Amino acid sequence: MTAYFIRRIFQMIVVLFISAIATYALLNLAPGGPLQGLRQIQQGGRFQITEDDIARIRAQFELDLSLQYRFTRWLVGWPTGPIVLGGTEYFSDVVVGCRKPVESEILNDEGQYETKVTGCKEVVYMKDLVGRRTSRGLLRGDFGLSWRLLRDRPVSDLIVSRLPKTIQLIGLSTLLSLLIGIPLGVYSAVRQYSKFDYFFTSLAFMGSAMPTFFFGIIMILLFSILPKDAGWPYVPAGLSESVRGYTIPLIGEVAAGSVKDRILHLVLPVAVLTLVQIAGWSRFVRASMLEVMRQDYVRTARAKGLSERVVILKHAFRNALIPFITIVVFTLPGLFSGAIITESIFAWPGMGRLYILALGDSDYPVAMAIFFILAVLTVIATLLRDVLYTMVDPRIRLS
């Protein structure tokens, strides 16, 4: 058992490390990035941007370093300069990048001219890194600085300011959907083939086929736009609080940023996430209950003369929850991904929306940080699921 866990944790670290390298390389190898706009300005010729200006800006974003050094500096905050041992500096003349690349027009295979980096006018040596601003590294909890969204502010600030909003959304909707979904699933299983069961399973089937983004839009239409036009009470959609105060029929005046305002803004996104989750979880509980109710120990419980209520709640339901708990644990990180879409529809200022904004604006440090956090959560959840399996069900042996 211990050996199994040591191996699993080792595997986990390898997975995280490889995914960190892969995504970092992916994002940083792609052209574009923060200098794209600059080039266009330069080509327009309206502003005179000298080579030195560009070199300075490149240095600010560390774009003048080669990928491997950039990556290690991002991951562990190293190298920050030559290694000093006993007063002598080692590796100080190692070339770590290029300050002023030479770009020239090259004829490519298709007979068109392309701008490509062909050489280097001024290289960056290891000793030049001394005194440069650097992050302490991702592994030490420093995500670096944001490039665009909050220029030069730590990424962690951005994430910390957005995280509570996402947790609010996910926490509330998960809680609600469990509270509603589990009883629905159990009831549907107990009354298998009843009218309720048919109605409910087909509803859940449709719910799980419904794309979240379309569902969100329909909810906005039904509960925000149409009732508002008709002069009925409505729920505000978009953002997490309004900018100006507004009045809703029956509810009355709502001041911007008040508790009432925030709760009203929570209603629609939470409803969307809740309904989507209810569809998934109740189907799972139903299947799991049906499986358990066929077991011999349930028949034994009935044969003992226990009341149906006790049989279902104490004997069947508890056992049906075993696989369910592991599923819930495993899907929790996935909820963050699911929140990406919901947050985008409702312009909810959470992590998911931040991720989309960061990708759209080429703010890689922010995108990388969120992606890495999600990857860590998912990997931990995978491990936790396997651990829970063995803990709740001793029949499963790990090898």
Place this chain on the structure above:
Amino acid sequence: MSAAQVATLSPEAVTIEERTPFQIVMTRFKRHRLAMVSMIVMIGIFLVTILAPYIATFEIQELSVNKYFVPWGTVDAETGRVHHMGTDNIGRDYFSRLIYAGRISLTVALLSVLISETIGVIVGAISGFFGGWIDSVLMRFVEFMLTIPQLPLLLIISSMILRDDQLIAIPDPILKFMGNILLLSPRDSRNAVLIVLVLAGFGWLSAAQLMRGTVLSLREQTFVEASRSLGASNFRIITRDMIPNAMAPIIVDASLGLAGYVVAEAALAFLGFGIQDPVPTWGNMLAASQQFMLDRPWLPLVPGLPIFICALAFNYIGDGLRDALDPRLKL
């Protein structure tokens, strides 16, 4: 009963009508009413999108100047053509774009399924059949890829591809072929090819796992042993015994996968990281309509409903196929 009496019984009296496996599956499939309805609906949608150039009244990028958001059924004064569903914010015919979008969205989903299931079947069959280190390497890789959160990864990759569309070189014949199917210029269809690659690039993982599991159980069956004792090569066993017998779960997986890909493609386009605007897809039409829905509430319903209908229909068809092909199958 004497021997003579048995001989006089006609063959029709003792044998039931022989039916091919296909007929058996069809009879069972027809019993699933919702799956049948879904099948008919999907055939209808496919027909409309295949006949798009004959049904559509306008070109997808044709602008009608000064005719923004005209009401449904407006007739174009100069040419006499009808805007069945009006126009969008820059005067493009909404109905024509909708059916061309369907053609593009469905083609992307179909190609993604085709590619991902093919790769999945090959990788899964090799992995399950040979076992040993090949199996370990392949399955560790699949597990590794599945551990990474999918949607965020899809978003990163498509944002990177979109930023520089020369990043991945796609041979011209493929672009031309895709352009011919989608009725777009090769340049415009590049984006669709890339999205197919991205979707299929992740989709094959679960198909491979499924195929491996099926092959593992088939490997122990006696008919495989029989083939082997007759001197069949590994290649022959895989292609003649393994793959045909593992088709049932793969077909079900493919039809459920179609639903997934239609939604995934639309989700990427909706978030702005899929096929981009001049080329219409249901997803990006939905995204574009969102900003106008305050004044025109029906606008997002037009591209949104087909996405939902297709997702639902493919799910029902998958459900029906599962019952028809192998009632014991759980997927």
